[in-house]
Amino acid sequence: MDAGGLPMLELLIRRVESSQSIDQIVLATTDLDEDAALAAFAADQDIGCFRGSSEDVLGRISAAAKAFKADRVLQLLGDNPLLDASLVDAVVEHLAHNGYDYAVNLTNEFPEAAAERRRFAIGVRVEAMPIETLLRCDERAKTTHYREHATSYIGRHPEEFRVGYLEAEGRWRFLNRPDWTFAVNYAENLELIRRIVSESGGDPVALGLEDVVAILKDNRGLVDLMGEPTPSGGDAPCPA
Numbered sequence: 001m002d003a004g005g006l007p008m009l010e011l012l013i014r015r016v017e018s019s020q021s022i023d024q025i026v027l028a029t030t031d032l033d034e035d036a037a038l039a040a041f042a043a044d045q046d047i048g049c050f051r052g053s054s055e056d057v058l059g060r061i062s063a064a065a066k067a068f069k070a071d072r073v074l075q076l077l078g079d080n081p082l083l084d085a086s087l088v089d090a091v092v093e094h095l096a097h098n099g100y101d102y103a104v105n106l107t108n109e110f111p112e113a114a115a116e117r118r119r120f121a122i123g124v125r126v127e128a129m130p131i132e133t134l135l136r137c138d139e140r141a142k143t144t145h146y147r148e149h150a151t152s153y154i155g156r157h158p159e160e161f162r163v164g165y166l167e168a169e170g171r172w173r174f175l176n177r178p179d180w181t182f183a184v185n186y187a188e189n190l191e192l193i194r195r196i197v198s199e200s201g202g203d204p205v206a207l208g209l210e211d212v213v214a215i216l217k218d219n220r221g222l223v224d225l226m227g228e229p230t231p232s233g234g235d236a237p238c239p240a
Contacts, residue, residue, distance in 0.1 A: 001190060003081050004197025004204045008184060009038075011081045013045060014205045019085035021092035021128075022074065028064040030054035058150040062138040065131055073134050075127040075151065079184045081193055083124045084209055091126040091166050100164035102129040102154045108178050110165065112155055118167040120175045123182030124209065127151055133161060174213050181226045182212075192225035 003011050013025060026048035029038040035051065042049035048068055052060030065073050074092065076083060087105065095103035104127045105120045106113055113119075133154070140160070141153035154161045168176035184190050197204040199215045199222075216222050 003184075003190065003193045006204065007041070008081045008190070008193070009041065009078050010045065011204055012076070012078060012083060013047065015081070015084045016076060016088050017085070019088040019092075021089050022085075024048055024068060024070075026050055026064055026068050028052070028061050030060070055144075056147045058138055058141055058147050058153075061150050062134055065134055070131050072128065072130055077125060077183070080123050080125060080182065081184065082182045082196070082207075082209065082212055083126065087124055087172075087209065088126050090172070092128050094164055094166045095128040098164050099162070101133045101161040102127070102151070103164040103166060104128070105172075106165040106167050110155055112158075113165055117165065118169045118173070118176045119178035120168045120172070121177045121180035121182060123180075123184075124175070129154075136160075174210055177213070180216075180223070186227060188225045188227055192222060195222055195225070 001008055006014070009027075016022065017025065024047075027038060027042040028050050029035045029042075030053065031051045032054050039049050039051060050060070050064035050067055052063055061073070061075065072092075074088065076088070091103050091105055094100070104110070105125060106117055107120050107122050107125060109122065109125070129151075137151065137153050140157075141147060146153040155163060166172070168178075181189070182193070184193060196212055196215055197207070199219065200207050200211060
């Protein structure tokens, strides 16, 4: 669907492809007939594509990572079109600098983290991990819930994985808005993205997250289009 002049998925890809941390982009979609359109999209965009189970998301992502010989995996959600390369790089740096098994920018999707920690808005989530972490998760996560919510096993088993949360502080304090969501789960959310792009009056690919927040602070009516913040996408870990 159009998200301000580009298909929403293309907008996401173009916003993150300049990341210094990304060597290849792979669309890990399902083998359902209706997702043939996404496979065709990936071919048009000249990016990788892997098709697997619609229900075993963890198995699909793990198989995609192995098929494309990844040594580090970043999971980005297709309903997060405002995510940008700078945040991708920040999470990867958080992973690498601290030697974590798994790193993510903290949101309300992670209730196991201490309540006082500063959380990002939902809808700009980056999950980073070495391939070994993903494969270990795939091996140990057995329940339907853990298979559907691909990385939820990691957050719920801190005794098995060293998890690093990037907080919305320092350079990211402007995104310390845990009650906001940029995720596109409903028609109103898509209208929000379109309105943000329109209000910016510029290139949606180059639109900075600081600019997005400034637009919303100046127009509270747009914030109302967010509705109640909900976990972003089918892979949201550790739902409360």
